[in-house]
Amino acid sequence: MVRLFLTFAILCGLYNEAYGKSSIDIDMKLKALNKPALKTIKSEDGDIIDCVDIYKQHAFDHPALRNHKIQMKPSVVFGTTKTTIPNNGTSKPITSQIWSKSGTCPKGTVPVRRVSREDIMRASSPSHFGRKTPRRYDFLDNALKHKGNFNITAERIRQPRPKDRSEAILIAIGYNYLGAQSDINVWNPPGVQFNDYSSSQIWLLAGLSDKFETIEAGWVVNPHVFGDSHTRLFTYWTKDSYATTGCTNLLCSGFVQTTTRFALGAAVEPVSTPSSEQYHITVSMYLDPNTLNWWLTCGDNVIGYWPGNLFTYLKHSATAVQWGGEVYSTNVRKKPHTKTTMGSGRWPSYLYGEACFHTNVRIKDYSLQIKYPPYLSEYSDEYDCYSTKLNRETYRAEPVFFFGGPGQNRFCP
Numbered sequence: 001m002v003r004l005f006l007t008f009a010i011l012c013g014l015y016n017e018a019y020g021k022s023s024i025d026i027d028m029k030l031k032a033l034n035k036p037a038l039k040t041i042k043s044e045d046g047d048i049i050d051c052v053d054i055y056k057q058h059a060f061d062h063p064a065l066r067n068h069k070i071q072m073k074p075s076v077v078f079g080t081t082k083t084t085i086p087n088n089g090t091s092k093p094i095t096s097q098i099w100s101k102s103g104t105c106p107k108g109t110v111p112v113r114r115v116s117r118e119d120i121m122r123a124s125s126p127s128h129f130g131r132k133t134p135r136r137y138d139f140l141d142n143a144l145k146h147k148g149n150f151n152i153t154a155e156r157i158r159q160p161r162p163k164d165r166s167e168a169i170l171i172a173i174g175y176n177y178l179g180a181q182s183d184i185n186v187w188n189p190p191g192v193q194f195n196d197y198s199s200s201q202i203w204l205l206a207g208l209s210d211k212f213e214t215i216e217a218g219w220v221v222n223p224h225v226f227g228d229s230h231t232r233l234f235t236y237w238t239k240d241s242y243a244t245t246g247c248t249n250l251l252c253s254g255f256v257q258t259t260t261r262f263a264l265g266a267a268v269e270p271v272s273t274p275s276s277e278q279y280h281i282t283v284s285m286y287l288d289p290n291t292l293n294w295w296l297t298c299g300d301n302v303i304g305y306w307p308g309n310l311f312t313y314l315k316h317s318a319t320a321v322q323w324g325g326e327v328y329s330t331n332v333r334k335k336p337h338t339k340t341t342m343g344s345g346r347w348p349s350y351l352y353g354e355a356c357f358h359t360n361v362r363i364k365d366y367s368l369q370i371k372y373p374p375y376l377s378e379y380s381d382e383y384d385c386y387s388t389k390l391n392r393e394t395y396r397a398e399p400v401f402f403f404g405g406p407g408q409n410r411f412c413p
């Protein structure tokens with residue numbers, strides 16, 4: 001009996017040796033992320049969606065949200081904007097996700113994409129799962145000093161760029177922003193390498209170069225986190241330049257989900273096809289002045305919010321907004337360059353139907369009016385790999401911001 005116990009103890013020891021503490025860490029992470037489901041929906045794309053009691057979602061495990069009173073709906077709307085659909089209304093809005101064909105979540109629950117052990121094991125450690133690597137946004141310091149009265153494009157070209165990211169973006173800076181919106185053209189960028197990601201998104205930023213806060217939303221292809229190359233709805237937040245806080249979707253506590261119709265990290269379809277049907281999602285993020293929560297909406301659907309007390313700077317307003325794309329890869333600014341594409345994978349000069357775009361770009365400032373930003377700048381970290389083109393067909397037409405590109409090519413070897 002004693003011998004049997006000893007053998008067992010030694011085997012356990014060996015097991016822990018081989019898999020380290022991480023096996024226990026993974027179990028704990030899985031338990032924290034996959035809350036008990038009141039109903040489970042198996043999506044045709046392989047995702048499992050758990051309908052979780054809205055009061056028991058992972059958000060409320062956050063220390064800052066211990067006594068948080070959930071806000072069920074925004075006390076204000078982003079605003080009524082008269083917007084035009086590009087190309088005379090031929091782009092169609094996406095109004096649901098693939099999983100919702102297989103069922104609906106009951107009232108009082110929120111749909112949450114279930115995380116598998118394999119998902120977490122792909123990360124370098126459970127605490128890095130679903131998290132970006134740290135970076136700086138040097139322009140934020142000067143933006144504060146000069147109140148936006150400087151050439152942001154020149155500034156960003158001059159400043160050091162992160163080793164593992166490439167952005168092609170439109171930037172609004174120099175005001176206090178209480179909200180931002182755009183229609184984001186939805187694609188499935190080809191050739192996204194397994195350890196890379198490619199996103200099309202909106203960022204709201206506040207704070208300092210090495211201590212900034214963001215809230216972000218849009219679509220992403222991220223095989224490392226999701227295990228496949230589907231185009232998925234995503235959010236992100238951090239309050240310390242991606243160093244130790246925040247994550248994508250609900251993979252850490254913080255974001256409070258209120259919708260029963262959309263699951264963060266679940267696939268969206270249909271995606272656009274070249275010279276054929278175009279699809280978009282309308283993404284808005286805006287501050288609720290009565291609660292200081294930042295709401296996220298997708299078309300007519302309110303998705304949920306980032307509670308104001310997750311943040312310091314963003315509690316009041318954002319100081320910069322970016323629209324565009326980001327490629328993450330350890331092979332940017334390097335030869336050979338990553339083959340991960342951005343947007344549709346095609347150059348902005350190909351315009352509507354070929355290149356990916358943001359349009360109906362809007363901000364909300366202290367005037368509480370919804371506006372096309374009065375000052376906008378275009379910027380790309382690597383113009384030969386991913387580029388930008390803010391296009392206006394006529395003086396009165398709605399501007400369309402095209403961005404993206406193939407990554408590795410003859411000019412970006």
Ligand SMILES: *[C@@H]1O[C@H](CO)[C@@H](O)[C@H](O)[C@H]1NC(C)=O
Nearest residue numbers: 086087088089090352393397
């Ligand atoms: C949109 O419609 C107007 C009027 O019908 C037409 O002149 C214009 O060429 C169209 N634009 C595009 C991009 O199809």
Ligand SMILES: *[C@@H]1O[C@H](CO)[C@@H](O)[C@H](O)[C@H]1NC(C)=O
Nearest residue numbers: 150151152153154155157377
């Ligand atoms: C800002 O700087 C960029 C890069 O040097 C330049 O191409 C652009 O014309 C400048 N814009 C303004 C408004 O000065």
